[in-house]
Amino acid sequence: MTDNSRDGIVIIDQEYRVYEANRRFVEMLGYSFDEISRLSVRDFDELFADQQVWEDVADLSSTGMTFETRFRRKDGATFPVEVSVSATKWAGQQLVFCVCRDISERKQSEEENKKLEQQLVQAQKLEAVGRLAGGVAHDFNNMLSVILGHTEIALNQIRPENPLYEDLQEILKAADRSAGLTRQLLAFARKQTVSPKVLDLNETVASMLKMLRRLIGEDIELLWSPGHDLWPVKIDPSQIDQMLANLAVNARDAIGGVGRVTIATANVTLTGESSRDGRAIPPGDYVILTVSDTGAGISEDALDHIFEPFYTTKEVGKGTGLGLSTVFGIVKQNNGFVEVQSAAESGTIFKIYLPKCSGGTVELDEGIESLRPPRGDETVLIVEDEPAILKLGATILGRQGYTVLTAGTPNQAIQVVAEQGDAINLLITDVVMPEMNGRDLVERLREVKPDLKCLYISGYTADAIAHHGVLDEGVRFLQKPFSVLELTTRVRQVLDEDQD
Numbered sequence: 001m002t003d004n005s006r007d008g009i010v011i012i013d014q015e016y017r018v019y020e021a022n023r024r025f026v027e028m029l030g031y032s033f034d035e036i037s038r039l040s041v042r043d044f045d046e047l048f049a050d051q052q053v054w055e056d057v058a059d060l061s062s063t064g065m066t067f068e069t070r071f072r073r074k075d076g077a078t079f080p081v082e083v084s085v086s087a088t089k090w091a092g093q094q095l096v097f098c099v100c101r102d103i104s105e106r107k108q109s110e111e112e113n114k115k116l117e118q119q120l121v122q123a124q125k126l127e128a129v130g131r132l133a134g135g136v137a138h139d140f141n142n143m144l145s146v147i148l149g150h151t152e153i154a155l156n157q158i159r160p161e162n163p164l165y166e167d168l169q170e171i172l173k174a175a176d177r178s179a180g181l182t183r184q185l186l187a188f189a190r191k192q193t194v195s196p197k198v199l200d201l202n203e204t205v206a207s208m209l210k211m212l213r214r215l216i217g218e219d220i221e222l223l224w225s226p227g228h229d230l231w232p233v234k235i236d237p238s239q240i241d242q243m244l245a246n247l248a249v250n251a252r253d254a255i256g257g258v259g260r261v262t263i264a265t266a267n268v269t270l271t272g273e274s275s276r277d278g279r280a281i282p283p284g285d286y287v288i289l290t291v292s293d294t295g296a297g298i299s300e301d302a303l304d305h306i307f308e309p310f311y312t313t314k315e316v317g318k319g320t321g322l323g324l325s326t327v328f329g330i331v332k333q334n335n336g337f338v339e340v341q342s343a344a345e346s347g348t349i350f351k352i353y354l355p356k357c358s359g360g361t362v363e364l365d366e367g368i369e370s371l372r373p374p375r376g377d378e379t380v381l382i383v384e385d386e387p388a389i390l391k392l393g394a395t396i397l398g399r400q401g402y403t404v405l406t407a408g409t410p411n412q413a414i415q416v417v418a419e420q421g422d423a424i425n426l427l428i429t430d431v432v433m434p435e436m437n438g439r440d441l442v443e444r445l446r447e448v449k450p451d452l453k454c455l456y457i458s459g460y461t462a463d464a465i466a467h468h469g470v471l472d473e474g475v476r477f478l479q480k481p482f483s484v485l486e487l488t489t490r491v492r493q494v495l496d497e498d499q500d
Contacts, residue, residue, distance in 0.1 A: 005022060005024055005099075006024065007024060007099050007100060007101045008021070008022065008024045008025030008026075008027075008028045008029075008081075008099075008100040008101075008102075009021065009022040009024070009025055009097075009098065009099055009100070010022075010025045010098045010100060011088075011090075011095050011096065011097055011098070012041060012095065012096040012098060013093060013095055013096075014093070014094055014095075015040070016040045016041040016042060017039070017040045017041075018036055018037055018038075018039050018040070019090075019093075019095055021033075021036050021037075025100060028071065028073075028081075028100065028102060029044055029071065029072075029073050029074060030073045030074035030075060031074050035074075043072075044071050044072050044073075045069055045070075045071060045072070046069070046070040046071065046072045046078050047069045047070055064084060064085050064086025064087065064097075065084075065085060065086075066082060066083065066084045066085075067082075067083055067085075068080060068081070068082050068083070068103070069081060069083060071100070079102060079104050080102075080103050080104055080107050081100050081101060081102055081103060082100075082101045082103050083098055083099070083100050083101075084098070084099045084101075085097065085098050085099075137182040137459065138458075138459040139459070140178070140182050140459075141179070141182050141459035141479075141480040141481050142386050142388075142389060142459055142480060142481075144175055144178055144179050144182065144480070144481035145389050145392065145459075145480045145481035145482060146388045146389060146392055147171070147175045147481075148172065148175045148176070148179070148481050148482075148483055149392040149395075149396060149481075149482075149483075149484065150392065151168055151171050151172045151175065152172065152483060152484045153395060153396070153399070153484070154168055155168050155169070155172065156484075175481070179481050182481075195236055195477070196234045196235050196236050196334070197234065197235070197236065197237060198232050198233075198234050198357050199232065199233065199234075199235065199237060199240075200230060200232060201230055201233055201240070201265050201287055201289060201354070202226040202227070202230050202265055204237050204240045204241075205224070205226070205240070205244065205263060205265065205289070206224070206226070208240070208241060208244050208245075209222065209224055211245075212244060212245070212248045212263075215245065215248050215249060215252065216248050216249075216251065216252040216261060217252065219257060219258045219259075220251075220252060220255055220258070220259050220260065220261055221259070221260045221261070222260075222261050222262075222263070223260060223261070223262040223263070224262075224263050224264075225262065225263070225264040225265075226264070226265055227264070227265040227266040227267060227287075229267070230265055230266075230267060230287060231267050231285060231287050231356040231357070232356070232357045233287050233354045233355070233356065233357050234334075234357040235334050235354060239330045239333075239334070240289075242326060242327075242330060243289075243326075243327045243330055243331075243352065244263070244291070246323035246324065246326050246327050247291040247323075247327060247350055248261060248291070249323060250323050250324060250348075251291065251292075251293035251295060251348070253295075254293055254295025254296050254297070254298075254347075254348060255293055255294060255295040255296075256295070256296070259293065259294040259295060260293070260294045261291065261292070261293045261294075262290070262291070262292045262293075263289075263290070263291050264288075264289075264290040264292075265287060265288065265289055265290070266287070266288050266290070267285070267286075267287060267288075267356075268285075268286050268287075268288050268353075269284070269285050269286075270282075270283045270284060270286065271283055281337045281353060284355065284356070285355070285356035286336075286353040286354060286355060286356060287353075287354050287355075287356060288351055288352065288353055288354075289351075289352040289354065290349065290350065290351050290352075291349075291350045291352075292347065292348065292349040292350070293347055293348055294347045295347055295348060296344070296345060297342045297343050297344045297345050297346045297347055297348055298340070298342040298343075298344070298348055299343075299344045300343070300344075303340060303342065306324050306340065307324050307325050307327075307328040307338075308325060327350070327352075331352055331353075331354075334354060334355075335355055336352060336353050336354045336355065337352075337353040338350065338351070338352055338353075339351040339353070372485075373396075373400055373484050373485050373488035373489070374400070374488050374489060374491075374492040375400045375401045375488075376400060376401055376402050376491070376492060376495060377401050377402065377403075378402060378403070378425035378426060378495055379402070379403040379404075379405065379420075379423045379424050379425050379426075380397055380402050380403070380404050380405070380424070380425065380426045380427075380428060380491065381404075381405045381406070381407065381413060381416060381417070381424050381426070381427050381428070382394060382397075382404060382405070382406050382407070382428045382429075383406075383407045383408075383409075383410060383412075383413040383427065383428070383429040383430065383433070383438075383441065384406075384408070384428075384429070384430045384433075384457070385408060385409060385430060385433045385434060386430070387408065389430075389480075390406050390408060393406075393428065393487070394406050396484050396487055396488065397487070397488070397491065400488050402491075403423075405420065405424065409433065409434065409435055410433055410434075410435045410436045410440075410441045410444075411435055413427075413429070413441060413445065414441075414444060414445065417445050417448055417449060417452075418448065421445075421448055421449045422449075424449065424452065425453065425495060426452075426453045426454070426455065426491065426494060426495055427442065427445060427452055427453065427454045427455070428454075428455045428456075428457060428491070429441055429442065429454065429455075429456060429457070430456075430457055430458060431456050431457070431458040432458065438456055438458075442454050453476075453494055453495065454476065454494075455476045455477070455478060455490060455491060455494045456475060456476065456477045456478070457477070457478045457479075457480060457482070458477070458479070458480060459479075459480040459481075476490070476493075476494045478490045
């Protein structure tokens, strides 16, 4: 027979026995010629009982047919094959001529292409939802700034025993919760403006442990296993707080009673491209933050959707579906990767890979030191195209002793500086405005007043002052919505620091 063929060729009789075979067919199955001659189709076709074609051998026309099945080797291993069969006669016998092609590589390629298509669809879906979420959060943050600011002002004007005081407190709480939701939306959309710092992940996690223990409750044990000589990473500390809080709440709800949550860190070096959670991780040095729990685990079906915003398996009212999508967005914004290992009733392990920071030293975090809004007597120019926020900013800073000038557009701001530039100590400007963006406005104004200090405010990141959400060096920024304390503290910090 055709021993030079790349395909296995076998002739089968009407009793399903091997009548003759070529060398390639023998090699495919791992038998000797003598052993092959004693086999029937049942011995090497794993799906023999399901293949109607073998039952219709006598009815095959000379044109034949093609089908896929799985062959079983002598050692028991199976592999996919494509079989083309046609009827033939030899020495008065009705036989079936079979050309058998090993399609293992084709099947593997098809499977890889299918995975890539699924990943592309998922990425496109997340990107589309992210753009929508970012836009909604931006507009919502403007409204929340007004609600939060005026509620705080009203609270400071009445006594606690006033019947309205408790109502105002409830408004403030609801606005704070809403602000938290917008922060999560922006984190998922990767439009959360951040100020990355070189930090020791062990120190950052350790500072969170007390809060996390309160978050998960007394019935759940929290174990902390810090890695030794941990490499530094560059990330906004508040994002570590966000990720740990969301993963801890997720673990608490999965446990639903008594259990254990373990947080660990470690260094890892990947020498070749690895696959984590269906995504490729390039070689390099990483710091791993691991959060594992002894909870109910995640089903295989749910694993494909856990990072989608608003996807939740919890009861109505028990979860927003934004926790894990927030984690996903933060990790991707910091060029990291997430690996999830879980099965129903087997607990869950989240591994977050953050790139090692090669340069820089660990920085100390600047917190808000006082709970009282700081005062000042400098002159501040606020530029904001949203009238309600412009009025709010002027009211807050005016009450703290500042002289406040306002402008509703960049062109108005240019006119104010031209007339009163010598008196202005600080410019507070929105980033996205008609006529020109905040960054361009600052450049124009510094042509007139080179030493002008600036604080940007915005509802979400903008390319004018940030790249992929990371603030440019030297940029001072305040995220909307902000409280009275946050605005006055940030203003005081910028005024007190040396001019860059």
